[in-house]
Amino acid sequence: MERRDFLKGAAVLAVAAGVAGKLGGAEKRGGASETEGKSPDLVALRGESPADMFDTGITLFGGIQAFVKPGQSVVIKPNIGWDRPPESGANANPGLVGRMVKRCFEAGAKEVFVFDHTCDNWVNSYSTSGIKAAVEAEGGTMVSGAVEEDYREIDVPKALRMKRPKVHRLILDCDVFFNVPVLKHHGGAKLTCAMKNFMGLVWDRRFMHANDLQQCIADASLIRRPDLNVVDAFRVMSTGGPRGNANSVVRNMKSLLLSRDIVAVDTAGARLIGFPLETIAHIRNAEKLGLGTTKLNTLDIRRIML
Amino acid sequence: MWKYRLLKTLRVLISLLVLLSFAAGFSSLHRFAANAAKGEFLPALLRMVTQLSLISAVFFLVIVAVTLLVGRLYCSFCCPLGVLQDIASRLGKLLTFNKLKYRTMPDFRRTRIIVLVILICCAVGGWMFPLGPLDPYSLFGRNAAGPGQALFTEVNNELYGRIEAIQPLEPRPEFPPALSVLSGVILLGILLAAVWRGRVFCNTLCPVGALLGVLSKRAFAPLRLDPEKCMKCGMCVKVCKAGCIDIRGRELDAARCVGCMNCVSVCRFGALGFHRRPKAAEPEKTAEAADVSAETPLPDKGRRTFLAAAGVSGVAAFFVGRLAGNAGKLQTPANGVPPVMPPGAGNRDDFNRRCTGCGICIANCTGHTLKPAFLEYGLAGMGQPRLSFEIGKCEYECRKCSDLCPTGALRKLSAEEKRRCRIGEVHYYRERCVVVTDGTSCGACAEHCPTGALQMVPYKGHLTIPHVIRDLCIGCGCCQYICPVMDEAGKAVMIHGAAEQTSAADPRTVLEQAQPVQAEMEEFPF
Incomplete structure (x- = not known):
């Protein structure tokens, strides 16, 4: 298909979906934001800059103002797991995170915190990933996820395996929570996407590995529903993940996915990277927990080429 | 004044x-x-x-x-x-x-x-x-x-x-x-x-x-x-x-x-x-005697006794040193896992002879991995740093210990040398592994492995199981640190320290070569 045809198709689809939404055909999911009914279920963008894609994508959800109200505290939780540079695709795109911080402040956020419970040393991971510099340039605050004192035990009654996780205080205390994973291959969990990013909210990741990882990842997603999942699929590590080795294949997919539905966005991520859904058990487990749907054809999806 | x-x-x-x-x-x-x-x-x-x-x-x-x-x-x-x-x-x-x-x-x-x-x-x-x-x-x-x-x-x-x-x-x-x-x-x-x-x-x-x-x-x-x-x-x-x-x-x-x-x-x-x-010492003293004891010159006899005592204790100390230095050195530790020396230590004998145990590497260890050995190295290495993977691992890009070592017990390593410096080797105990015992996904070890020495290969159904590429392992302990197994005998992956540090293979030559990057996708596959 020619790019132009595709764009046309996408535009027609978008309009059609919009009309369908107005007519009340779009499936409605429970959520906090009042604009939810009008906005799409999933927005997929392709372009040359993750930050610009975010700016375009967020307008379809009613702009950043739909999420961030003046005086609120915002947490952006990117994947900053590794002491690896941006081109490795091991961590979320720093430009994207920086832009999000900027937009949050523009919407009147009181404070914007960024953190991850890193795998490599947190100080090095924050700086090598480029995220620290990008966040601080926009006035955001990097917070450590490295000490147990910052985590509080909570009850997750719906969870099947991880019922009492210790969760980072920022996630429990903030007003707005953006989940910003990077899409990549994962040797153990098969896929790193929105749900897998929740491992960075939890103190004891060994517990998760030891108690049916695929169920624990789904259980973790019950901790708090993100106000928006923003999946960075710009540089996608498609082998040797999640840390990446010397010969890891990093593909330039130049994409960004936005959705409130964590299951849908992970399903789309799996399709994008080309992994069969049935091999990624945590997505199915999460669907069973009622966290979202894997049936992308039932959703209002907007596809945009920049 | x-x-x-x-x-x-x-x-x-x-x-x-x-x-x-x-x-x-x-x-x-x-x-x-x-x-x-x-x-x-x-x-x-x-x-x-x-x-x-x-x-x-x-x-x-x-x-x-x-x-x-x-x-x-x-x-x-x-x-x-x-x-x-x-x-x-x-x-x-x-x-x-x-x-x-x-x-x-x-x-x-x-x-x-x-x-x-x-x-x-x-x-x-x-x-x-x-x-x-x-x-x-x-x-x-x-x-x-x-x-x-x-x-x-x-x-x-x-x-x-x-x-x-x-x-x-x-x-x-x-x-x-x-x-x-x-x-x-x-x-x-x-x-x-x-x-x-x-x-x-x-x-x-x-x-x-x-x-x-x-x-x-x-x-x-x-x-x-x-x-x-x-x-x-x-x-x-x-x-x-x-x-x-x-x-x-x-x-x-x-x-x-x-x-x-x-x-x-x-x-x-x-x-x-x-x-x-003053140029000349008091006339009744010889220059040498004045040097040794300016204040109260020892009588010759006392001086001789002292020198003899010093000599004897020196020789005795030398032999005590040799004995103690070798004591317990070759003994395998209780858990059968040889201790891991910090990168740049080279040969264990050299390391044990050079390190004063000042602990500056321990204090600065990025991965919170180094701690003083007790008897792991034998009597010779008491107080010298060793890696423990209880709460951390040897960070792949970090070279602080070898950079800072003031006594030269650790040789300064280049970034590339450090990434290949083989301080130990992973041993995989399949019978303890979560994938085998519980039949659930894990892969924490491979996830953390920075060199690609641990790979997840197909096991049963969609499950994958760790596989070790020995040539690539540098013994950094990322795998042991994160391994969730709490078996009494130890974790499912354990690092055995090397007595002689060598250089691991270059992952670029060992690992599968990158496939040519596919043409850019025109549309979303959903």
Whole structure:
């Protein structure tokens, strides 16, 4: 298909979906934001800059103002797991995170915190990933996820395996929570996407590995529903993940996915990277927990080429 | 006199600066500050010899040259333990309203020399352990890296959350209690002695003090007391930390004087100062005898006995050192897992012979992995760093330990050398692995492996299981650290330390080559 045809198709689809939404055909999911009914279920963008894609994508959800109200505290939780540079695709795109911080402040956020419970040393991971510099340039605050004192035990009654996780205080205390994973291959969990990013909210990741990882990842997603999942699929590590080795294949997919539905966005991520859904058990487990749907054809999806 | 007062103020400032940089270096607050350790006497000497380091040679020669010129000023200006003692005695005087006074101390010259000989011979024989807690820098380091840093972390984390600028610090692994108690008790003893009578340790047990004292004795222009000008007022004795001024004999023992310049800044008669030694000694003494004992010449017989005693204890210490150095070395540890040395250690024999256990690598370890060994290396390596993967791993890109090692026990590694430096090898115990025992996904080990030595390969159904590519493993312990298995026998992946560190294969050549990048997708596959 020619790019132009595709764009046309996408535009027609978008309009059609919009009309369908107005007519009340779009499936409605429970959520906090009042604009939810009008906005799409999933927005997929392709372009040359993750930050610009975010700016375009967020307008379809009613702009950043739909999420961030003046005086609120915002947490952006990117994947900053590794002491690896941006081109490795091991961590979320720093430009994207920086832009999000900027937009949050523009919407009147009181404070914007960024953190991850890193795998490599947190100080090095924050700086090598480029995220620290990008966040601080926009006035955001990097917070450590490295000490147990910052985590509080909570009850997750719906969870099947991880019922009492210790969760980072920022996630429990903030007003707005953006989940910003990077899409990549994962040797153990098969896929790193929105749900897998929740491992960075939890103190004891060994517990998760030891108690049916695929169920624990789904259980973790019950901790708090993100106000928006923003999946960075710009540089996608498609082998040797999640840390990446010397010969890891990093593909330039130049994409960004936005959705409130964590299951849908992970399903789309799996399709994008080309992994069969049935091999990624945590997505199915999460669907069973009622966290979202894997049936992308039932959703209002907007596809945009920049 | 004002000139000397200025000099003394300068000494106080410099010494506090030294202590400050050590405090910063050992609390891993400031990386460059930790390099100050390379300027200390014993580390500089060891690194000069073991790594043929030019910079260490310069440090060492400067210390020797200054000592030969004006005496052991090093002990007052640069020694962190010395500064600590000065602070302790100062505090003691404040708290007792000056009831505690310095006074002339007996000369423990023989004790000093014999201790020096024993420690050197022991170390040469292959047993570094006795030197470790008596070398002033290393003793300071052991306490700074252990209880010092633990306290600092505790206070810091207490303030974290209350003061915005403060970042939390992760705790260190637990140290062997026996070693912590040993170095703690020695330090406490030294400080109490300092409160009581000043630099007692420096002139009885300190090997560096003894060695520099021998040089000081031959200094060109050390601090001297001019008997012609001295009015025996005794002001100098009251402020002399080393207790080296004999006011009756109107003499200052250059071998024990630490060059603090307290005396010269209080003498009202100008009787003290840096002066050249008189060319000829008193006529009845031979030049040699005057050198060895300017104050009370030992009778020849006593001197001979002393030399014989020193010789015998030296030889004995050498053999004790050899025995102890080899004791328990080849014994496999209780859990069957050989200890892991920090990257850059090279050969285990060399490492055990070179490391004084100062702990600066431990204090600065990014991965919170290094801790002092107890008997893992045998008697030889007590207090020397080893990797434990309880709460951390050897960070792939980090080279702090080999960068900072002041004694040259760890060779400085380039970034590429470090990434390939094989400090150990992973052993995979399949029967303990979660994938096998529980039949669930895990892959934590492969997830954390930075080289690709651990790969997840197909197992049952959609499950994958770890597979080791031995050539690629560097033994960094990322896998062991994260392995969730809590088996009594150990984790499902365990690092066995290498006795001889080698270079692992280049992952770029071993791992599957990258496929050509696919053409850009035109549309979304959903």
